[in-house]
Amino acid sequence: MTDVESPVKQCQLCGYDMTDRDGGETCPECGSALDTRPDDQRYLQAGFIAKVLLVWAIALQILLPPVAILLAFAAAFQLAKRHDTSQYRLSYRARRDRKHANYLAFIWFVIFVAMVVISEMWPNWQFWLD
């Protein structure tokens, strides 16, 4: 991580730079009060790892389906980790990573279903796996 300014000084909803402001001040962009509690690093990491795993799952789904399915399961396990709202704030980056991971999971699932359908119609299309 090479963030120069503290990520806590970013609006937790829209990511607006709030460096010169105190906790509780409203964001000029979206009007929410700045939450200065620390970010949940474990939750942030889980969202990022899920994104990386799902990109690989999408890339490998056609070449190595069993590996891709394992990667998708590992990503689902990461995304199942919950955020501790009593101690940590839910940062803009954490929200964004979750949103991207959900899009990627949807793309992977569409490819997965498409491959199941194609395999039904043409059983030997993955001839390089035999």
Ligand SMILES: [Zn+2]
């Ligand atoms: Zn904002």
